Amino acid sequence: xxxxxxxxxxxASIARRIDEAVARKVEEKLAQLKPKGPPxxxxxxxKGTLDWAYPPFxxxxxxxxxxxxxSVFFTFYGLNLLRRDLAMLKVSPLGNPGMxxxxxxxxxxxxxxxxxxxxxxxxxxxxxxxxxxxxxxQTIKNKGVADIADLRAVCIESGVNLIACQMTxxxxxxxxxxxxxxxxxxxxxxxxxxxxQKADVSLFI
Amino acid sequence: MNFDKVxxxxxxxxxxxxxxxxxxxxGMSAGQVLKVVATDSGSVSDMQAFAEAxxxxxxxxxxxxxEFVFFLKK
Numbered sequence: 001x002x003x004x005x006x007x008x009x010x011x012a013s014i015a016r017r018i019d020e021a022v023a024r025k026v027e028e029k030l031a032q033l034k035p036k037g038p039p040x041x042x043x044x045x046x047k048g049t050l051d052w053a054y055p056p057f058x059x060x061x062x063x064x065x066x067x068x069x070x071s072v073f074f075t076f077y078g079l080n081l082l083r084r085d086l087a088m089l090k091v092s093p094l095g096n097p098g099m100x101x102x103x104x105x106x107x108x109x110x111x112x113x114x115x116x117x118x119x120x121x122x123x124x125x126x127x128x129x130x131x132x133x134x135x136x137x138q139t140i141k142n143k144g145v146a147d148i149a150d151l152r153a154v155c156i157e158s159g160v161n162l163i164a165c166q167m168t169x170x171x172x173x174x175x176x177x178x179x180x181x182x183x184x185x186x187x188x189x190x191x192x193x194x195x196x197q198k199a200d201v202s203l204f205i
Numbered sequence: 206m207n208f209d210k211v212x213x214x215x216x217x218x219x220x221x222x223x224x225x226x227x228x229x230x231x232g233m234s235a236g237q238v239l240k241v242v243a244t245d246s247g248s249v250s251d252m253q254a255f256a257e258a259x260x261x262x263x264x265x266x267x268x269x270x271x272e273f274v275f276f277l278k279k
Contacts, residue, residue, distance in 0.1 A: 062220040065227040066258045145218040154224050
């Protein structure tokens with residue numbers, strides 16, 4: 001065998017060994033990068049009306065049902081969703097053009113009417129918001145959608161981490177006794193953001 | 206199809222069918238089959254996704270009039 005052939009054979013063998021070693025190393029590194037444990041989700045809940053109470057609790061309970069680790073950070077008006085008494089949650093069609101105004105009772109043709117009530121009229125009629133709220137509650141019941149207290153109970157039962165923003169608790173003059181005992185933590189954005197950073201899904205509602 | 210437990214979630218909307226299914230499956234052992242009866246039209250895609258995400262096997266799903274029937278194997 002000539003010297004040139006020997007060198008070529010050696011080169012090929014080295015190249016093969018390097019390829020094998022690199023492939024093995026990449027596999028090892030990928031295994032280390034794979035997430036350990038279940039997927040996680042963090043939600044920031046900022047709204048305190050009956051309609052906007054739904055998205056965070058629906059998404060949190062669904063995430064928990066999928067086996068995810070879920071934490072919800074309630075801040076600003078979202079704190080209302082942690083209060084002991086949820087009866088104060090209301091919905092207002094005033095300045096809310098996306099909200100259909102349909103009656104939850106009567107014959108089908110009547111139920112399908114979308115009542116286009118001008119803002120000026122809504123604002124001047126006393127009790128309009130309470131009326132809209134009770135109509136929405138009836139619609140929710142008719143359609144088999146769970147009420148907020150039930151959905152919140154499901155979240156608690158399935159281990160969703162309910163976190164209250166301490167700054168807004170102070171800002172609005174609340175005290176911890178206004179909220180349900182299941183609030184797992186009172187903390188600030190500095191504590192929450194690193195949790196959101198590690199989460200697979202992070203939502204602002 | 207054979208099943209070990211029935212879950213009636215008729216009249217319930219999202220996310221309750223999936224939430225109740227999770228709860229029902231907790232009390233069952235591996236290999237057992239849960240039959241779920243729902244009326245929520247979103248449950249057809251939800252149950253499929255639920256099975257994929259949680260590792261339970263969706264053996265079959267049927268539409269019976271206005272009802273949706275699912276067989277989930279733990």
